[in-house]
Amino acid sequence: MINDRPITYLDSAASSVPPRAVIEAMSRHYERRHANVHRGVYQTANESTHDYESAREAIARFINAPAGANEIVFTKNTTESINLLAKSWGAANLKAGDVVLVSEMEHHANIVPWFQLREALGIEVRFIPVGDDFRLDLTTIDELLEGVKLVSVTSMSNVLGTVNPIKDLAQIAHRHGALIAVDAAQSVGHSPTDVTELDVDFFAFSAHKMLGPTGLGIFWTRQEILADMPPFLGGGGMITDVSSTGYVPAKGPTRFEAGTPPIAEAAGLGAAVLYLEGLGMDNVHEHEHLLTEDALSRLETEFDGRIRVIGPRDTIARGGVISLDVEGVHAHDVAQVLDQFGVCVRPGHHCAKPLMKRFNLIATARASYGPYSLIQDTDVLLEALTDAVKLFG
Ligand SMILES: Cc1ncc(COP(=O)(O)O)c(C=O)c1O
Incomplete structure (x- = not known):
């Protein structure tokens, strides 16, 4: 807990x-x-x-x-x-x-x-x-x-x-x-x-x-x-x-x-x-693929463009790492609100500073899946993100 x-x-x-x-x-x-x-x-x-x-x-x-x-x-x-x-x-x-x-x-x-x-x-x-x-x-x-x-x-x-x-x-x-x-x-x-x-x-x-x-x-x-x-x-x-x-x-x-x-x-x-x-690694891949596709489509439709995903939208040749840029809110603040919901994500530059510079970012809040992740995890993530967006206006 x-x-x-x-x-x-x-x-x-x-x-x-x-x-x-x-x-x-x-x-x-x-x-x-x-x-x-x-x-x-x-x-x-x-x-x-x-x-x-x-x-x-x-x-x-x-x-x-x-x-x-x-x-x-x-x-x-x-x-x-x-x-x-x-x-x-x-x-x-x-x-x-x-x-x-x-x-x-x-x-x-x-x-x-x-x-x-x-x-x-x-x-x-x-x-x-x-x-x-x-x-x-x-x-x-x-x-x-x-x-x-x-x-x-x-x-x-x-x-x-x-x-x-x-x-x-x-x-x-x-x-x-x-x-x-x-x-x-x-x-x-x-x-x-x-x-x-x-x-x-x-x-x-x-x-x-x-x-x-x-x-x-x-x-x-x-x-x-x-x-x-x-x-x-x-x-x-x-x-x-x-x-x-x-x-x-x-x-x-x-x-x-x-x-x-x-x-x-x-x-x-x-x-x-x-x-x-x-x-079975094919099963692991397919499982995370479905989770990623579901999360990306819900992030796209549920936040009126206030949350930008820093990564390909196409889930072909894409894994279950989802970096989020919430309009006007620092990634650390996002992660702190998420923590109130028990959601563990990583805010920061993720040890990839040249890449952050390439996209003019200081930090993102990164959610990432594993073989044990469930669609319910995405439900809680989205619930917490809704709160973060509301909180920071
Ligand atoms: C792409 C990539 N390379 C290298 C590393 C470094 O891994 P480790 O800290 O286990 O050495 C990481 C860790 O996040 C990574 O994501």
């Missing part, structure tokens, strides 16, 4: 709510088999390692990684996965003058690491513009791709809900000799994912946005690329050998997993994958 109202959770784009199966998998780890991984030989240590490595296999299956679990690196979150890409692959493969092409609708997690690489190496960071239709403007993509070594774009905008044509972009990038990385934080928990079919090169996402726990991210790349990436962090667990004169890094994904990893979180992620597979 919030303010004597049942919680209406519409902030799944920030973090999704884990189902009981995920919480139980984590509790089971701590209560029954807590031990470190890859080290002990006693039974619970083996079980712990088994859970951790099973999660790697589950996520490889979930995204259809061509060479399976050997291509899955566990990190802390999407942000760390993109930093791993920039600071390991980027630092080893890019040089001054090379271009990384991102887009104007990126989260800061897919902008700042590239600016940092620009400071370190002198690369150029170039932006694909976003059109007035809230979609990537690809009219000059061939020119934009000149000199580009890496395209790094989001599969779905966390502000607009726009779903980008990743497969097409992968084809164009490859035709120009560039690799393509995908910030998949907003899509993996909401629609089917197949990195083989997309023919992409890098994929970054977070467990906590796909019904899993916080503190665990995923980095995927093809085995042959991973094999040549230098380690990012050094320490225990990421080596084959260490002597007083040097070290030999481990082969495979553990090379990037220095120190004790998030073991209980991996057990939770494994359960989240089973849960989502049980629902």
Whole structure:
């Protein structure tokens, strides 16, 4: 309950709510088999390692990684996965003058690491513009791709809900000799994912946005690329050998997993994958699609134009993230009124300041759906929005 109202959770784009199966998998780890991984030989240590490595296999299956679990690196979150890409692959493969092409609708997690690489190496960071239709403007993509070594774009905008044509972009990038990385934080928990079919090169996402726990991210790349990436962090667990004169890094994904990893979180992620597979990602996608279509049409008709949706109206290639701009009312005020109704939305710039600037906005109030969202959630959202509009005249 919030303010004597049942919680209406519409902030799944920030973090999704884990189902009981995920919480139980984590509790089971701590209560029954807590031990470190890859080290002990006693039974619970083996079980712990088994859970951790099973999660790697589950996520490889979930995204259809061509060479399976050997291509899955566990990190802390999407942000760390993109930093791993920039600071390991980027630092080893890019040089001054090379271009990384991102887009104007990126989260800061897919902008700042590239600016940092620009400071370190002198690369150029170039932006694909976003059109007035809230979609990537690809009219000059061939020119934009000149000199580009890496395209790094989001599969779905966390502000607009726009779903980008990743497969097409992968084809164009490859035709120009560039690799393509995908910030998949907003899509993996909401629609089917197949990195083989997309023919992409890098994929970054977070467990906590796909019904899993916080503190665990995923980095995927093809085995042959991973094999040549230098380690990012050094320490225990990421080596084959260490002597007083040097070290030999481990082969495979553990090379990037220095120190004790998030073991209980991996057990939770494994359960989240089973849960989502049980629902069926096509069903999850269809469910959220229907919710989004319903919400957009009611927002369009019930507020006399006082509420503007910052994102495509067309629900084809669009996810369940609905950013609202209420005429004359700051997004924080909107969110505060909504809180009185128990409605959880996110006000602010959503870590996408270049995009906010593009649309001349300071903030939006963002409602976002998850697999557990219901049409009743939209009813309460609209009831609360009606009150906010009335309150602020
Ligand atoms: C598109 C996108 N990329 C990256 C991130 C960063 O995710 P995390 O905070 O889990 O690293 C987010 C988080 O909201 C996001 O929406």
